[in-house]
Amino acid sequence: MSKLEVDTIAPQSGTQVTLGESGDTVTIPTGVTLDASNATTSLPANVVTTDGTQTLTNKTIDASQLSGTVATSNLGTGTADATTFLRGDQTYASATPAAGSITTTQLAYNPNPFRNIIINGDMSIAQRGTSVSVSDGSNEGYQTCDRYEFYLQNAGSVFTWSQDTDVPTGQGFAKSMKFDVTTADTSVGSSEEVNFRQKIEGQNLQYLKFGTANAEQLTLSFWVKTNKTGIYIVKLYNSDSGRDVSASYTVPDSNWNKYTLTFPADTTGSFTNDNGRSLDIIWWLVGGSAVQGGTLNTSWRTNADASSATGQVNFADSTSNDFWITGVQLEAGTTASDFEFLPYDVNLQRCLRYYELLGSGTNYPLFNAYYLNPSAIYTVAPTKVTMRTNPSLVQTTGSSYYRFIRDSANDFFDSISIDISKTNYVELFNSTEASGTGGVAGFIRLNNASSYLAFNSEL
Numbered sequence: 001m002s003k004l005e006v007d008t009i010a011p012q013s014g015t016q017v018t019l020g021e022s023g024d025t026v027t028i029p030t031g032v033t034l035d036a037s038n039a040t041t042s043l044p045a046n047v048v049t050t051d052g053t054q055t056l057t058n059k060t061i062d063a064s065q066l067s068g069t070v071a072t073s074n075l076g077t078g079t080a081d082a083t084t085f086l087r088g089d090q091t092y093a094s095a096t097p098a099a100g101s102i103t104t105t106q107l108a109y110n111p112n113p114f115r116n117i118i119i120n121g122d123m124s125i126a127q128r129g130t131s132v133s134v135s136d137g138s139n140e141g142y143q144t145c146d147r148y149e150f151y152l153q154n155a156g157s158v159f160t161w162s163q164d165t166d167v168p169t170g171q172g173f174a175k176s177m178k179f180d181v182t183t184a185d186t187s188v189g190s191s192e193e194v195n196f197r198q199k200i201e202g203q204n205l206q207y208l209k210f211g212t213a214n215a216e217q218l219t220l221s222f223w224v225k226t227n228k229t230g231i232y233i234v235k236l237y238n239s240d241s242g243r244d245v246s247a248s249y250t251v252p253d254s255n256w257n258k259y260t261l262t263f264p265a266d267t268t269g270s271f272t273n274d275n276g277r278s279l280d281i282i283w284w285l286v287g288g289s290a291v292q293g294g295t296l297n298t299s300w301r302t303n304a305d306a307s308s309a310t311g312q313v314n315f316a317d318s319t320s321n322d323f324w325i326t327g328v329q330l331e332a333g334t335t336a337s338d339f340e341f342l343p344y345d346v347n348l349q350r351c352l353r354y355y356e357l358l359g360s361g362t363n364y365p366l367f368n369a370y371y372l373n374p375s376a377i378y379t380v381a382p383t384k385v386t387m388r389t390n391p392s393l394v395q396t397t398g399s400s401y402y403r404f405i406r407d408s409a410n411d412f413f414d415s416i417s418i419d420i421s422k423t424n425y426v427e428l429f430n431s432t433e434a435s436g437t438g439g440v441a442g443f444i445r446l447n448n449a450s451s452y453l454a455f456n457s458e459l
Contacts, residue, residue, distance in 0.1 A: 115337065116331060118147075120146045134158070142355070146354070147354065152194050159179050177324070188288050201277070201278060203273050210271050221327070224249075225255065228317075230251060233311065241269030243302060245301070260336040297310075349385050362449050363445055371436045371441075377431075395453045400414065417429060
């Protein structure tokens with residue numbers, strides 16, 4: 001057998017050398033320097049680095065091998081952007097190295113895949129329903145899209161609040177949240193307020209280091225479409241420390257637009273490390289003179305109404321006004337990253353921590369149960385995930401809204417009550433309409449089209 005050894009293979013000008021045959025692996029050792037004369041803008045598919053990683057379209061150069069200089073021409077653009085460098089399931093933090101070179105310090109690894117503080121930012125989960133009419137004192141609070149609360153104070157306007165399918169084109173969103181004015185209010189009272197918000201647990205915010213010299217800034221990004229142009233306000237409220245700050249965005253047209261707001265760090269007010277309400281993100285739609293006037297408050301201060309919504313347009317001044325929002329993301333830092341899409345099941349599990357729909361409508365099966373004694377039906381219902389706090393019940397009640405199906409018979413009752421509530425199970429009973437034989441088992445169904453039962457532990 002003969003053996004041929006070659007020190008160097010030099011390609012002709014303008015040609016590309018293939019390293020290895022198709023399916024072979026050629027290893028680039030640590031320390032190799034790439035420049036415009038000996039490398040193409042992307043390595044061939046059969047070339048890997050010493051640790052086996054590969055690039056974004058095909059392969060990856062490991063950061064440890066980028067000692068020295070990588071020619072700008074080999075990176076495909078005049079400026080190398082570190083956001084394009086991936087290694088496995090790791091993402092390197094955004095940075096723009098000087099043209100022609102990348103250093104390992106500019107490829108800082110971001111260890112936090114759940115960077116979005118907001119839950120259900122793509123509006124994909126709506127356990128309670130997809131549409132409801134809301135006015136001051138009617139259907140306020142948590143409705144439609146999970147984790148969002150609608151708040152009206154002294155308002156004469158009425159809205160249809162819904163989950164919708166109008167979304168920005170080509171951005172990957174399938175759902176949005178919509179507010180449609182059905183009764184207009186052209187004369188806004190001084191104490192009038194209309195806004196929607198999401199409330200965040202304090203234990204999810206500790207890494208922001210609020211109340212210390214190392215507090216992080218926050219960047220909020222979202223997509224909005226509305227035919228009511230003008231200035232809109234978003235306010236952050238620290239309920240633990242009683243502090244607030246606001247920022248504005250201007251809607252120039254009736255198209256979908258992405259807005260980015262950066263809020264300063266707060267070195268004074270901290271967040272309590274528990275499962276209670278700590279931070280509200282508040283989007284204003286209507287604000288009376290009590291929250292306007294003066295200059296918009298853009299620095300953290302002791303919470304106050306004045307100047308917290310200065311400039312806010314009256315979104316409710318016409319029944320032709322509509323407002324859509326989706327792609328909501330709040331993250332540490334001063335840069336808005338691309339929206340963090342989560343799998344549907346992961347997003348749903350995060351929502352179930354605060355609210356779990358058990359069932360609705362006629363004949364919906366709920367739980368196995370038994371007669372604890374001749375006058376009490378009893379059951380234990382586990383929660384799907386560990387809830388934020390011991391949950392309460394949300395239910396509709398009425399004549400024969402529940403049916404207990406047992407051997408050769410049906411027993412009907414109007415409501416169900418909590419005996420013991422824990423974050424991972426709830427013991428339920430009825431002792432007002434039930435009548436049977438102690439020890440007899442069966443199962444409970446909802447028995448009316450209007451029947452509805454859920455566990456609630458919202459902030």
